[in-house]
Amino acid sequence: MKKLKKSTVNNLISFGIVIIAFIICQSMIASGAMKRSLKGQMVPICVYIVMAVSLNLVVGISGELSLGHAGFMSVGAFSGIIASAWLRAALHVDNEVLRLVLAMIVGGVFAGIAGVLIGIPVLRLRGDYLAIVTLAFGEIIRNVLNCLYFSLEEGRLHVSFNNPNIPGTMLVSGPQGATGVDKIATFPMGFALIIFSLIVVMNLINSRSGRAIMATRDNRIAAEAMGINVTKYKMMAFVTAAVLAGMAGALYGMNFSTVAASKFKFDTSILVLVFVVLGGIGNIWGSIIAATLLTVLPELLRAFADYRMLVYAIVLILVMLVTNNPMLRSLFGQLARRKGRDDQVQVGGAEE
Amino acid sequence: MVSFLRFLINGISLGSVYAIIALGYTMVYGIAKMLNFAHGDVIMVGAYVAFCAMSYLSLPPLVAVLCAMVVCTVLGVLIEGLAYRPLREATKLAVLITAIGVSYLLQNTALLIWTANPKVFPSVFSVGSIKLFDGNLVITSEIILTIVANIVIMIALTLFTGRTKMGKAMRAVSEDRGAAELMGINVNRTISVTFAIGSALAAIAGVLLCSSYPTLMPTTGSMPGIKAFTAAVFGGIGSIPGAMLGGLLLGVIEILGKAYISTELGDAIVFAVLIIVLLFKPAGLLGKPVHEKV
Known part of the structure; x- marks a missing residue:
């Protein structure tokens, strides 16, 4: 063999x-x-895992800080919801699984298009300027979605900008977002999406293109001198991440009966970024663990009631200090060594 | 024409608040090379302290502002010393996430102390208004105060960074931290002073912001914080006149965009202008382009 x-x-x-x-x-x-409360968290956990894995492709593998990842999620969510409703009304696709898969593909395609459009200007910039422009795009997407109205009338889709008076049943009504969404997202589908995104990301990382992407991250000038087309490979990572985020967004959108654009604001982008950083930048499996734990954590902290977000913030700061301060790190390293030689203690990333 | 003037003046007033906040961002970035995302929440704390001092302790407005400044200065120095200083040699992203953690911490502490119910900020600075063009153009005292405060702060900061020993130390640290240390400058102390000044300015900005837009909530600071950060980048992050120019332009663009193009798209217009400017001037309006060396 x-x-x-x-x-x-x-x-x-x-x-x-x-x-x-x-x-x-x-x-x-x-x-x-x-528990019921945890059961309701299963699809969001899958969504956040895919979001974290895809953002890790941008932040960890291609080395560009993106602060607008939730923007792609919202594009995917709304296009997915509209596609699903249209498929049912116009083409009478009643099979929920098929509809969900098609909706996720549509969500991915639209988010991918947004990724290309945003990537062209964004990837010309470097460092913090790139970060602020992705933040700006995330806010623009949210702002524009707040002004869009979609309705469905006998299988025909109506779109308007800033005008709620369009015929048919409303699908998306501006600031209120999408209402009356079919909740067809299921945990097995979320799991399938995780496996799909892992296969895509792992294959990309271990391919020739993936090595080129990492080379541009480690030293842009050296990579350029070796004949690597920096923009092409950065774009590849950025758009792949956008497509995956769009698919995750579509799944997320169809897990709730109402979805407003305000769900995908700057805070959501930051939340996903926290998963990526705590899981370890560039470490795909770390992202998965961090996304799972940190989505469940607020649920587990329910006992603290009003204090849970406070506890969350303090945990976040402490973990960053412990893992990044050389003095504290060596202190914890010594403690871990005393506990057992093979026992690898990873603060913040320990599995249950 | 009169309405255009009115929007312009409102824009300058809002822009002045952005500029004062942006100064805090830009000074910290210039010296510590970090994006202090908690800055927006220091504004909120400042506004709450001033609110409490005026409503519960019935202190005069000026004393209340001083209280807010003192509290915010202490808070800023504490945040820097406890959360950011241990990470001086860490990666940028680690510091960024810590700053976000601090921002959550401040927001949630405020939520526990003052609850989510919006407080109505007392209109203490309304002492009358100037009416021009037969009363068609009303300039309130808040607007005048904001613009005057902005000009005073600008002049004071320019003198401070240009003339005093501490200001020179700040410029030296932002130019080259290692070399500054070799010249005998206490880098940690310089960074602390920068945070102190930035946070005191945030307190002033908080009071000015809330006297023009009098709803005070634990999340009040976050959007102006992001906008001011945008303003700092717009003008060229790290540059003090740049923050001023960026803040003013952003405020004017926001108000004019909301008035003449679309109310709902006001924020989108601001960010779109930022992106266009950065595409043509990747280091911001007054930023110095950094050349890469191989």
Whole structure:
């Protein structure tokens, strides 16, 4: 038998862990062992995992700080919701799974288009300027979505800008967002999306293009001198991330009966960025763990009631200090060594 | 024409508030090279302190502003010392996330102390208004006060950074931290002073902002914070006159955009202008372009 590459073996093991985690969760849901509040969190957890993995592609692998990732999520959410409603009304696609898959594809395509349009100007800039422009685009997308009205009349889609008086049943009504959405998102579909995005991202990272992307991150000038087309590869990472975020957005949108554009503001982009940084920049599996833990954490902190966001903030600051301050890190390193030699203690990223 | 003048003056007034906030961002960025996302929330704390001093302790407005400045200065220095100083050598992203953590901390503490119910900021600075063009153009005392405060702060800061020893130390640290340290400048103290000045300015900005837009909530600071940050980048981050120019332009563009193009799209217009400017001048209006060396 041909010996597999080490990275392939590692990937297979990791995929195995994700699949086992899914089976455990699914059987817990089936047997009713999972609390209601946690059950409601399953689809958002999947969505945030995909968001974190895709943002990690931009921040960790291609090395550009993006503060507007939620913008792509909102584009995906709204285009997905509209596509799903249109498919049912005009083409009578009643199969929910098929409709959800098609809606996610539409969401991904639209977010991808937005990614290309935004990427062209953004990727000309560097560092903090790039970050502020992605922030600006995220806010612009939200602002424009607040002015868009969509309605459906006998299978025909009506669109208007800043004018709520259009015929048919309203799908998206400006600041109120989408109302009366079919809640067709399911946890298995979320899981499928995670596996899909992992395959895409892992393959991209371990490919020739992925190495080119990482080379531009490590030293732009050297990469350029080696003949790497920096803009092309940065664009590749940015648009792939946008497409995945769009698909996640579509799934997210169809998990709630009402979705407003205000759900996807700057705070959401920051939330996903926190997952990426806490999980370890450039570490895809870290993003998954951080996204899961930090989505569940506020739920677990429910006992603290009003204090939970305060606790969350303090935990966040402390974790950043402990993992990044050389003095504190060596202190914790010593403690960990005393506890056991093989016992690798990772503060903030420890698995349950 | 009169309505245009009115919008222009409102824009300059809003822009002055942005400019004062942007000064805090830009000075901290210039010296510590970090994006202090908690700055917007220091504004909110300043406004709340002034509010409490006036409403509960019935102190005169000027004393209330001084109280707010003192509290914010202490807060700024504390935040810098406890959260940012340990991360001086860490990656930029780590510092950014810590700043976001501090921002959450301030917002949620404010939420616990003052609850989410919006407070109505007392209109203490309304002592009358100037009426021009037969009463068609009313300039309130808040507007005049904001613009005057902005000019005074600008002159004071220019003198401070240009003439005093501390100001020179600040410029030296922002130019080259290592070399400044070798010249015997206490870098940590310089950064603390920068945070102190930035936070005191944030307190003033908070009071001015809330006397023009009198709803005070724990999230009051975040949007002006982001806008002021945009203004600082617009003018060239790290540059004091740039922050001033960026803030004023942003305020005027926002008000005129809302008045003449679309109310709902006001923010989108501001950000679109920022993107266009950055495409043609990637270091901002007054920023110095940095050349990469191989």
